[in-house]
Amino acid sequence: xxxxxxxxxxxxxxxxxxxxxxxxxxxxxxxxxxxxxxxxxxxxxxxxxxxxxxxxxxxxxxxxxxxxxxxxxxxxxxxxxxxxxxxxxxxxxxxxxxxxxxxxxxxxxxxxxxxxxxxxxxxxxxxxxxxxxxxxxxxxxxxxxxxxxxxxxxxxxxxxxxx
Numbered sequence: 004x005x006x007x008x009x010x011x012x013x014x015x016x017x018x019x020x021x022x023x024x025x026x027x028x029x030x031x032x033x034x035x036x037x038x039x040x041x042x043x044x045x046x047x048x049x050x051x052x053x054x055x056x057x058x059x060x061x062x063x064x065x066x067x068x069x070x071x072x073x074x075x076x077x078x079x080x081x082x083x084x085x086x087x088x089x090x091x092x093x094x095x096x097x098x099x100x101x102x103x104x105x106x107x108x109x110x111x112x113x114x115x116x117x118x119x120x121x122x123x124x125x126x127x128x129x130x131x132x133x134x135x136x137x138x139x140x141x142x143x144x145x146x147x148x149x150x151x152x153x154x155x156x157x158x159x160x161x162x163x164x165x166x
Contacts, residue, residue, distance in 0.1 A: 010141055012157075013157060015156040015157065016156065019142070022134060023138075026131065027063075027066060029127055033124060033131065034056070034060075036123055036124050040121060045112055046112055046117040046120075049108070054101065055101055055128075068086075069087055084142065084145055084149045087146075088139065088143055095135040098128050098132035099128075102129045102132055106125055109124075
């Protein structure tokens with residue numbers, strides 16, 4: 004099991020990009036379901052039910068920073084591996100908090116549809132917590148590689164004369 008977590012340095016950029024795609028799609032689904040749950044008449048308007056919007060927007064901003072600094076040439080000077088690690092660890096904690104808070108919000112729902120949407124949001128938050136945790140792990144490996152070699156993984160294969 005732990006062998007599968009061993010991401011090779013050459014595969015780190017590709018793995019991060021795939022994880023960003025997965026997180027982005029699940030994040031969009033979660034955001035839509037949180038909005039639909041709030042719009043449901045059986046959902047009480049409280050912070051436990053509206054907090055998912057803030058978590059989704061925060062995660063989207065964090066991911067936008069990471070993707071743009073990794074892929075847009077003009078913004079690459081703002082890229083920082085330590086910031087990526089920090090943002091992903093914060094994201095993992097917030098997704099877990101949304102998991103707990105969504106359980107509390109779903110238990111206080113008055114209608115069956117609100118409880119069902121709450122259960123789906125709970126499951127998505129738990130999945131996103133795990134995926135964000137794995138992305139944190141990949142970013143930690145990327146940070147260690149950067150500190151050891153002075154360049155990001157994947158750059159060595161582009162410039163073989165510098166290795």
